Amino acid sequence: MKKLSQRPVVILQSLVTITALLFFSLASAQTAEETGLSIAKEMKARDEGWGNSQSNLVMTLRTRKGDEVVREMRSKSFEVAGDGDMGLTIFDTPLDVKGTAFLNHSHTTKNDDQWIFLPALKRVKRIASRNKSGPFLGSEFAFEDLSSFEIEKFSFKYLRDESLEEQETFVIEMVPTDKYSGYTKVHGWVDKEHYRPQKLVFFDRRDTLLKTLTFTDYKLYKDKYWRADIQKMINHKSGKSTDIQVRNLEFDVGLDENDFKENRLRRAR
Amino acid sequence: MIRLPILLSSFFGIAVSSLPVLGSQSFDGSLEFQHRQFFESGDYDQSKGQSSVALSLNYLKDWNNGDDRLEVETFWRVDDVDNERTHADLRQLIWTHYGDNYEFSAGLGRVFWGVTETQHLVDVVNQTDLVENIDGEDKLGQPLLRYQRFTEVGTFELFLLPYFRTRTFEGSEGRLNGGLRVLSDDPVYESNSGSSSLDTAFRYTNTLGAFDFGLSWFSGTSREPELFSNIDFLNGSTRPFYPQVDQYGLDVQFTEGGWLLKLEAIQRNFDVQSIEDHAAATLGFEYTLVGVFGSTYDLGLLGEYSWDDRGTRATTTFQDDLFLGARLALNDVSSSEVLFGVSEDLEFSGSKAVFLEGATRINNAVSLNVEARYFDADSDRDPLFSFKDSSFIQVGIEYFFD
Numbered sequence: 001m002k003k004l005s006q007r008p009v010v011i012l013q014s015l016v017t018i019t020a021l022l023f024f025s026l027a028s029a030q031t032a033e034e035t036g037l038s039i040a041k042e043m044k045a046r047d048e049g050w051g052n053s054q055s056n057l058v059m060t061l062r063t064r065k066g067d068e069v070v071r072e073m074r075s076k077s078f079e080v081a082g083d084g085d086m087g088l089t090i091f092d093t094p095l096d097v098k099g100t101a102f103l104n105h106s107h108t109t110k111n112d113d114q115w116i117f118l119p120a121l122k123r124v125k126r127i128a129s130r131n132k133s134g135p136f137l138g139s140e141f142a143f144e145d146l147s148s149f150e151i152e153k154f155s156f157k158y159l160r161d162e163s164l165e166e167q168e169t170f171v172i173e174m175v176p177t178d179k180y181s182g183y184t185k186v187h188g189w190v191d192k193e194h195y196r197p198q199k200l201v202f203f204d205r206r207d208t209l210l211k212t213l214t215f216t217d218y219k220l221y222k223d224k225y226w227r228a229d230i231q232k233m234i235n236h237k238s239g240k241s242t243d244i245q246v247r248n249l250e251f252d253v254g255l256d257e258n259d260f261k262e263n264r265l266r267r268a269r
Numbered sequence: 270m271i272r273l274p275i276l277l278s279s280f281f282g283i284a285v286s287s288l289p290v291l292g293s294q295s296f297d298g299s300l301e302f303q304h305r306q307f308f309e310s311g312d313y314d315q316s317k318g319q320s321s322v323a324l325s326l327n328y329l330k331d332w333n334n335g336d337d338r339l340e341v342e343t344f345w346r347v348d349d350v351d352n353e354r355t356h357a358d359l360r361q362l363i364w365t366h367y368g369d370n371y372e373f374s375a376g377l378g379r380v381f382w383g384v385t386e387t388q389h390l391v392d393v394v395n396q397t398d399l400v401e402n403i404d405g406e407d408k409l410g411q412p413l414l415r416y417q418r419f420t421e422v423g424t425f426e427l428f429l430l431p432y433f434r435t436r437t438f439e440g441s442e443g444r445l446n447g448g449l450r451v452l453s454d455d456p457v458y459e460s461n462s463g464s465s466s467l468d469t470a471f472r473y474t475n476t477l478g479a480f481d482f483g484l485s486w487f488s489g490t491s492r493e494p495e496l497f498s499n500i501d502f503l504n505g506s507t508r509p510f511y512p513q514v515d516q517y518g519l520d521v522q523f524t525e526g527g528w529l530l531k532l533e534a535i536q537r538n539f540d541v542q543s544i545e546d547h548a549a550a551t552l553g554f555e556y557t558l559v560g561v562f563g564s565t566y567d568l569g570l571l572g573e574y575s576w577d578d579r580g581t582r583a584t585t586t587f588q589d590d591l592f593l594g595a596r597l598a599l600n601d602v603s604s605s606e607v608l609f610g611v612s613e614d615l616e617f618s619g620s621k622a623v624f625l626e627g628a629t630r631i632n633n634a635v636s637l638n639v640e641a642r643y644f645d646a647d648s649d650r651d652p653l654f655s656f657k658d659s660s661f662i663q664v665g666i667e668y669f670f671d
Contacts, residue, residue, distance in 0.1 A: 069602055069633065093633060094630060094633045094634070094669075095297065095634055095669035095670070095671060096299075096630060096667070096669055098669070098671065111525075111526065121381055122380060123381040124381075125384075126522060126524050126529075127524075127529075128524060128526065128528065128529055128555070129524075130526050130527045131559050131567065133559055134560065134567055134600055138600055138601050138602040180559070258369070258370075258419075261419070263419060263424045263474065264419075267372075269295075269331075
């Protein structure tokens with residue numbers, strides 16, 4: 001009886017071993033690039049279908065010495081299936097740019113389309129969108145840091161697993177496909193539980209450490225979509241930093257494609 | 270200074286707090302102190318210094334879930350030298366209804382058409398407030414009815430403009446009056462209805478890939494007056510003559526990568542024999558270099574060529590002129606920016622206008638603007654000749670509140 005009873009256990013144990021071996025060999029058959037891409041695809045897949053949203057943004061710019069200035073704006077976003085998302089940003093402060101509106105149609109493979117509405121002149125101007133590496137409103141965020149995350153904008157590579165602030169994360173490397181990007185590579189820490197970016201480290205064109213962006217105060221919306229209330233960008237070269245605080249984020253606010261057309265930009269407020 | 274917005278808001282009867290939107294209305298404004306210093310004395314012994322204060326107050330109200338909006342923009346300037354430059358204007362007092370695929374507006378409004386920077390040929394709905402700045406970018410509020418229709422094949426706009434406003438000109442004490450005192454308030458019209466003649470305009474705009482273009486037609490009182498048929502040589506003054514004009518306009522912008530390519534072209538046809546029908550165009554580019562000199566600065570290079578088929582008979586300085594300029598944006602917290610440009614007349618040699626515009630933010634509520642213009646001309650047939658002793662530098666400090 002004793003012998004017999006042991007047999008299934010042995011079989012089970014060897015089954016486990018074989019499965020583990022099989023899984024391991026399969027996993028190693030997948031290259032680091034494939035693993036990186038599948039992590040990125042899972043991130044994107046978990047965030048699909050959010051529709052449209054609006055929020056207030058408070059941007060705090062800090063100098064090395066700790067002097068602060070605050071910028072306030074409102075943001076409206078519209079998800080586009082199969083292409084980059086659309087975004088509309090309306091500035092409230094500083095007061096000299098109050099009412100200025102910035103419209104962005106981001107694209108996965110070609111240059112974004114961008115327009116700006118200048119309220120003093122009542123002029124809508126289409127602008128050159130290659131300026132993705134430039135700072136947004138004098139902050140430590142570049143335009144490209146604020147555009148929507150798209151698989152086509154990077155090539156990916158899985159680097160390692162790491163625990164970060166008591167969370168298990170994948171560390172992946174993202175290399176921008178656009179030659180006008182300000183970065184040679186970006187390292188991303190993605191938590192294993194919800195596939196949310198927790199930290200991004202940016203390397204400049206000379207491949208040296210430039211900036212670190214951390215995401216905190218994640219909240220769950222519509223039972224599916226995680227959004228960080230606070231994004232903190234630190235520039236290691238200049239010692240300056242910028243925080244973006246998201247307030248009153250709402251989904252399904254009834255925005256449609258027409259709200260993001262350039263001929264409606266004068267209406268934005 | 271800090272108490273000022275409170276005083277102003279009580280004047281407007283509006284409760285104002287630091288919140289930009291109170292319910293569905295908002296209030297804001299600015300107060301600007303400006304000083305111009307000319308390098309030489311004027312021909313009529315005008316003063317070299319000219320100071321002024323300008324106040325703008327704006328009010329906006331939305332209702333009906335944002336489908337209806339009222340916009341009010343008022344403007345005042347008090348100038349210590351030129352009485353004509355002391356003026357007030359209702360820039361806007363306009364109601365707009367936003368439909369699903371249309372917009373309708375009624376009131377005093379402002380409209381911008383076009384793409385180029387040095388001159389705005391197609392932009393004819395609003396009259397130019399020339400006393401504000403000789404660059405022609407300041408506009409007077411225009412009484413209008415506007416219907417705009419958005420379709421799959423582009424945007425169609427129809428304007429009815431029931432009242433005409435005369436262009437403002439500097440007075441005899443002003444330095445930028447072109448050497449001729451224009452009696453702005455004593456105009457001569459071709460139309461028997463004078464300023465009450467009904468003008469109409471139509472515009473079609475669309476985007477095809479990297480191309481944005483507009484076609485426009487305007488029929489009515491010319492926004493540009495003719496200044497030479499009613500001259501009073503004894504007083505050195507002239508009454509501006511406003512003929513009837515049909516203007517056909519085209520504006521195109523091509524946007525790709527760091528490039529903008531621009532074209533504005535017009536044909537103007539007149540009924541009166543004394544004014545020559547003519548065509549004019551501006552062709553230009555803008556190219557932006559991002560992160561120059563290993564910094565976060567952007568450098569924009571601009572070039573525009575302007576042409577007028579009347580040649581030296583043209584009433585504009587832009588008849589065969591090349592403009593080259595550079596815009597440096599520091600992308601700093603203060604949004605500091607400098608634009609430098611040179612306009613060279615290819616027909617009148619030695620005719621040149623150089624300008625520099627700079628702006629920076631002192632803090633969240635105060636901005637500093639600097640503008641310098643230098644004029645040079647050898648030929649007295651060149652419209653720029655009368656400005657040759659009027660080079661100046663201007664400093665403005667603008668305080669914003671809401």
